[in-house]
Amino acid sequence: MEFAWAPEHEEFRRKIKAAIDRLLPSDWAEKSQYDTSSEYVSKFSRTFCPALAKEGLLIPHWPKELGGGGLDPYHHWVLGEEMIKVGEPRSYQYMNVNWAGPAIIRFGTDEQKQQHISKIVAGTHIWCQGFSEPSAGSDLAAIRTTAERTPNGYVINGSKIWTSGASLADFCFMLARTGTERYGGISVFLVPMKTPGIDVRIIPCLVGERSVHEVFFTNVEVPESARLGDENDGWKVVRAVMHNERVGMPRYALSMRVLDHAVGLLKKKNRFKDAAVRSYAAKTKAALEAARNLMLNIIDDRMKGKAPTATTSVARYALVTGDRWLLGFLNDFMYEEVMSGKDPLINVGYKRTGSTGIGAGSAEIQLNLIARDMLRLPRE
Amino acid sequence: MDFDLTPDQSALQSAIDQLLARHKDYPTNEAVHYFPGDAVERDLEAGGYYDIAREEGMGASEAALLIGAVAQLPWCAEVAGTALVAAKLLPAPVPRPVVLARGKADGPLRFLTKNATVLVDCGDEVRVIDASKHQVEPLKTFFAYPFGAFVEPPDLSKAPVVPGVTGAALRQWWQLGLVAEIEANARVAVDMSVEYLKNRRQFNRPIGSFQALQHRVSECVVLIDGMRALLRRAAWSGDPADAALAATHAQEPLTRIIYDTQQFHGAMGITLEHPLHLWTYRLRVLQGELGGVTAQAMDAASLIWGD
């Protein structure tokens, strides 16, 4: 057991923090509102990510032969922690480097790699994830959007929902049905969002400006070369993507920052003497700290090449629990700030904790996985 | 960062498991509130395990492993006071059991017997009471630990002060010991529940196939794994803030873990025949010890954010 960061990880964190300090404008909090999904942040990401790339901070965890830094999973995690603390200035480009790029590298043809990877590595393009559909949320394999064969490729019909950043994105990494088999009838397509027949509607929501969208596909023609991997073999890609996405983001890093900020404000208002406030703050901190340690343990397993287990779900659920504590704390003791909506950090903390248990495998799905894969409880 | 036990710690864990293997069984036909762990204590003494944290290259992490392993046994043995708290605070071993007390030491004290050494948190300082110089009476409770009390509350002003040791230091190691005990006891209660959920059938199926129960027991696992994560970090760092946070996180969900594990067992959970109570009625004690969760949380808040 050793819980201190290795010097190279600390050094890396310092480097990222310095880059963030240098690259974010002084009015970042006000302009960005720490909203990953905002138009401002997404636009900003198109200059921020190239700047990160120049400093070797965009794909430090990618293999060297692909232009990455060949750095270990802890480096990747530290990068995520520092980015989310400031509202994720990479906007949805974090998805490019976390899973979309790696999936293209793993399953793509040379042509696809040439077309997409150079753009991802340059930090100039934004991807969105077209998985969920109205009838396919937790039960992702229930997707109905179809891609039918044509002489030149495929024609896609159907709709996606909850697609983050769709109205800002250049490409969509999407799933469509190419066969009738539940798992064995799904393929992945890499589709430019400008393709005729794609219609995007922002869904007004309580989390972020452009957090969720509907995307409609009406006779969208794509060439065969838009398909990633073999036809009907998309579930394999999905599993690989999920594997990379499963731990999710180090959201606790932002939540802890928000908590500290709230405590600072309460001290200024002379309210931090109150025992109720103090003990609630500590309970919140403890829950977030537990989530942090459980998540870091997953990264440690990754470092050691261990296969992922249901401990990932344990960590995810711990994070949901920690964020629930934070939400309760803000509700109870930051009422005025929450109501006025003027403090960007309180605002983002308050909003984001509202969706921690939904995306990338809901809280209940995590509990199902713990019950089934860890506790080996019988199926209903 | 490395979350796995070191090779030495793994070896220690195996040695402890081996030593304790013969104490896993207990007389199932006896309906008692707890089983006194004298035989366990004798084995630990003979093997030198009570001094584990005093040994070169070992410390709180190793003591925590020992405390956890013993707490998983059906027999009730005193470990945390001696192997962790006294080892951290006192230069040399003292007669055991080591009993931990706060304030006036005038209430029921866990493990208090006539030969005990009592360490008292007096705020700024720690005082030691040699129980053999006082009259001690055993208390009858329905909890799963032995309790005793001083017949006359000892005059603390006459009790020697432990030089250079603050009440805060006592609380830190006490908190850590508590987390190790809570985590292990809760884990047994949950493991036992999982087995019960698999075997008990109602409506023609194992009750563990009901999602309502699956989710609740899975939530218990998340809470307990969180305790372990914070325990290990706090034992490793020796930072009082880490210990206070870990203790906060350990005591906070106990109402729920105790309630749920008992609930999963139906009426069986309230009997003395079923062994579940050996662990849940320890947890009930541990939940309120050292002032309970609010006290730990207040400690944590001061250590992290100041006044």
Ligand SMILES: Cc1cc2nc3c(=O)[nH]c(=O)nc-3n(C[C@H](O)[C@H](O)[C@H](O)COP(=O)(O)OP(=O)(O)OC[C@H]3O[C@@H](n4cnc5c(N)ncnc54)[C@H](O)[C@@H]3O)c2cc1C
């Ligand atoms: C902020 C945000 C951003 C998102 N971004 C994207 C994106 O970019 N791309 C994308 O494809 N998707 C995205 N999603 C969608 C997300 O992946 C889905 O919301 C998620 O998979 C859940 O699906 P659902 O919303 O249809 O809920 P449902 O699956 O309908 O679930 C509703 C409720 O039922 C519960 N439930 C479902 N099945 C079970 C079960 N077997 N046992 C117990 N309970 C169950 C769920 O836990 C939940 O509480 C996003 C969601 C959010 C909130």
